[in-house]
Amino acid sequence: MxxxxxxxxxxxxxxxxxxxxxxxxxxxxxxxxxxxxxxxxxxxxxxxxxxxxxxxxxxxxxxxxxxxxxxxxxxxxxxxxxxxxxxxxxxxxxxxxxxxxxxxxxxxxxxxxxxxxxxxxxxxxxxxxxxxxxxxxxxxxxxxxxxxxxxxxxxxxxxxxxxxxxxxxxxxxxxxxxxxxxxCDAGDVRERSHCSGRLIEGVTDKHHELIADAQAAITSLMNEACQTKLRLAELEQAFKTRQEQHLPTSDDMKKMSPEQREAALQLRAQHSADLALQSGMRKRLAFIECEIAHWQERIALATA
Structure with missing residues (x-):
């Protein structure tokens, strides 16, 4: 913790x-x-x-x-x-x-x-x-x-x-x-909605507040998605470089000196860490894309 x-x-x-x-x-x-x-x-x-x-x-x-x-x-x-x-x-x-x-x-x-x-x-x-x-x-x-x-x-x-x-x-x-x-009470929502920008005709104050915050959430999620894709691209390049260098197998390591074996173990540990990170980031990216679609749907419903 x-x-x-x-x-x-x-x-x-x-x-x-x-x-x-x-x-x-x-x-x-x-x-x-x-x-x-x-x-x-x-x-x-x-x-x-x-x-x-x-x-x-x-x-x-x-x-x-x-x-x-x-x-x-x-x-x-x-x-x-x-x-x-x-x-x-x-x-x-x-x-x-x-x-x-x-x-x-x-x-x-x-x-x-x-x-x-x-x-x-x-x-x-x-x-x-x-x-x-x-x-x-x-x-x-x-x-x-x-x-x-x-x-x-x-x-x-x-x-x-x-x-x-x-x-x-x-x-x-x-x-x-x-x-x-x-x-929060209705007065708080109404007061905040008047500060959120231009009002959309036919849309309630409550929905104006929701739309403004949904748009902010979408912007934040899109920025996060962009950064996540960049990090995934960096990881893909790292994997490609390691492939070219040939990750040592257990048989390879038996033939190495203690110093070489230690370096090989560190390389394999880093590779495992990057694989775990890649998996987590891919899951996060899929979640972000679902969240963006969700908030876009909420905006569409609020303005319908």
Whole structure:
């Protein structure tokens, strides 16, 4: 959780846009099972339970502490540890995980970077929930952990929720504990809409606000898509260069000196890191394209 300590800025959008963005993300989280599918508890349920166990100051952060897993999937701790040992995790976290988490922190109206006390509290809750899930909901024919790998579980027995319940309860909590998700009154929406530019004839003030924010979201997403495509092109060039240089096989490495073997291992680790990064960026690009289409459709509906 220490990688949450980073710089911040402001990301203002309307209540309607925030609600729609969160709804889309949470619908995905409610259908992703934890423990790489070996547990019937969804990521959305896990986040709600963390929220309910947290202090009032931490509840909002706890609700969104795994928000990026709709994009990345639930990466298990052993996989994360392997990625760390290969030098992959830090880059994956800084270029894939943290930008998503930061975006939703700002959309939620919470402080970025996260306060250190909040990070510590969520980590403790997370570990106890992990132990409780392992005791009550994990298929032990698929996963086996020793007692030393687990914290003390919570006493109450945990039952998995349906995807529908997880999604609905998450959205209820969001409007209770996330500062920017509390419903604003009609006067606030009207006042902001008059400042958003030229009004479109026949369109309500509420829709003017939505259109302006949707256009801003599309611009931001298109800029991100452009940067992502540039990074993917750089990775493709790096892969091509390595192909020409011939990545060493295990048999090749047996014939090398210790120094050559160390350099070869570093090259293979970098190649693995770049492959993971490429996969994540391709998924992100596909998501961005879907989001742009979604906001374009919203504008079309608002102006119809």
């Amino acid at each position: 220490r990688e949450l300590m980073a710089s911040s800025d402001h990301f203002p959008v309307s209540f309607e846009v925030r609600l729609e963005v969160f709804r889309h993300q949470v619908a995905g989280l409610s259908r992703i099972r934890r423990w790489n599918g070996a547990c019937d508890v969804s990521v959305a349920q896990h986040c709600v339970q963390a929220c309910d166990l947290a202090s009032p100051e931490t509840a909002g952060y706890a609700l969104i502490h795994d928000i990026e897993e709709f994009d990345t999937g639930d990466i298990t701790t052993p996989v994360k540890n392997t990625m760390r040992s290969l030098g992959i995790w830090q880059r994956f976290a800084s270029e894939i995980v943290l930008p998503i988490r930061r975006r939703f922190t700002l959309l939620a109206g919470l402080e970025w970077p996260w306060p250190e006390g909040v990070i510590r509290e969520i980590h403790e809750i997370d570990q106890k929930l992990k132990a409780t899930e392992y005791r009550d909901c994990v298929d032990l024919s698929l996963v086996r952990l020793s007692a030393k790998d687990l914290a003390e579980p919570y006493q109450d027995y945990m039952l998995p929720w349906s995807a529908t319940k997880a999604e609905n309860v998450f959205m209820e909590r969001a409007q209770n504990v996330l500062p920017s998700m509390a419903k």
